[in-house]
Amino acid sequence: MEKFMLAIDQGTTSSRAILFNKKGEIVHIAQKEFTQHFPKQGWVEHDANEIWGSVLSVIATCLAESNINPEQIAGIGITNQRETTVVWDKNTGMPVYHAIVWQSRQTEGICQKLKTAGYEQTIREKTGLLIDPYFSGTKVKWILDNVEGAREKAEKGDLLFGTIDTWLIWKLSGGKVHVTDYSNASRTLMYNIHELKWDDELLDILSVPSSMLPEVRPSSEIYGYTVDYHFFGQNIPIAGVAGDQQAALFGQACFQPGMVKNTYGTGCFMLMNTGEKAIQSEHGLLTTIAWGIDGRVEYAIEGSIFVAGSAIQWLRDGLRMFKHAGESEEYATRVESTEGVYVVPAFVGLGTPYWDSEARGAIFGLTRGTTKEHFIRATLESLAYQTKDVLNVMEKDAKIPVKSLRVDGGAVANNFLMQFQSDILNVAVERPYVKETTALGAAYLAGLAVGYWENQDEIARQWNKERDFQPSMTEEVRNELYKGWKKAVNATMAYK
Ligand SMILES: Nc1ncnc2c1ncn2[C@@H]1O[C@H](COP(=O)(O)OP(=O)(O)O)[C@@H](O)[C@H]1O
């Protein structure tokens, strides 16, 4: 009986279940979008129960459509939108509030207070992160401070905290297993990434009771088993977990220090493997745990861009410029350039290297001759410019010139964007056959734990390039275009 690995990729806008075979090929995929809640300006929330429902539904669909029996699943790997915070009552299993999404800005006030109190350096040294509403710690504090009765319950030990991986494992295991992995823990602002433990001083600063926290485990091991009533009578090992960006780094087989991947999804996230060394950035990159495997923890540096593919969604849904994201490519290539138009999609502030959470989006260089085509092209180009901002500082911090960039995520289907990316970076852009590298990374991590794959060498051999894009822009044009982008970003940050 042929066996498969099942990856659950719980992303910001949709949940996916993907079956992989031994060659690391996609056998079947099922996907379901769920509701985005925007209760106030800048706030983004999800219903954790709806997410759970969407995960069950995609698993069922994936198995039914592929005609694969649950007994053929050798193991489950979970990968997730990171930082998004769920707090639930362990007695009822009900979340006490919506999940607060990584993009949400409602903890701006808490972050300001932490900065004023002078905690930036301590937090940076211990967690590798910055004080920003992006990370889970201030979101947990916000829930405990703002949901009636939550703090009392938490102090009595009745509430649990988890990122989405933790929530899903808890649900899949019938409320038995409360764990997370190193990579997800490293995004919470509460975890000491050097000592590998929840940090009492940080918990104190954030007033979060330690009883709420999950146990932190390696990214590849059996955490528990699905309860049969959720899994068609089967107890399947849940054997791999990683935050989605780290999972993509794994799925791209970036196993050697210096290897870099960039994922173009809702946001854009560039990670460089730095091996067993945790590099402290001097330019606004985050230091994060890549994964823990075979008794070793490996680190990465990361640049986070909050708005990338979601800017294309904005063109589609907000401005109704086209019906499908893919059409953006055709519009962009109808013109030779943007003719000086720059779109800075700082809808929820700017991440690496600016970390300006108050900035908001702006458009520059409009003339009477500006058309929809210029506008769309400028929005696509903004993904590439933001990526260049990140790559520039990454090379400085790691002191390694990046020679090639492995790419994945929904927007890499856009050939115009990929070519422009290569041109503006002056670096080769490599697109693999399997674009679902996030899910593949989770499948690999789980597959290693259950012996489906033997070792990382076998996985590295399976990485296959579909196409590469080589730079073909002159240095003069590149510099001129990028200078314009920098001017646009500076003007955006100055406008408040
Ligand atoms: N051909 C395309 N050109 C540009 N952007 C695209 C294209 N196809 C999809 N996208 C964008 O990619 C994103 C979806 O990518 P995905 O990796 O599924 O994101 P996530 O995991 O963050 O939900 C959407 O924001 C969408 O606008």
Ligand SMILES: O=P(O)(O)OC[C@H](O)CO
């Ligand atoms: O859901 P994605 O793919 O946009 O990823 C979200 C990131 O993990 C946020 O840090």
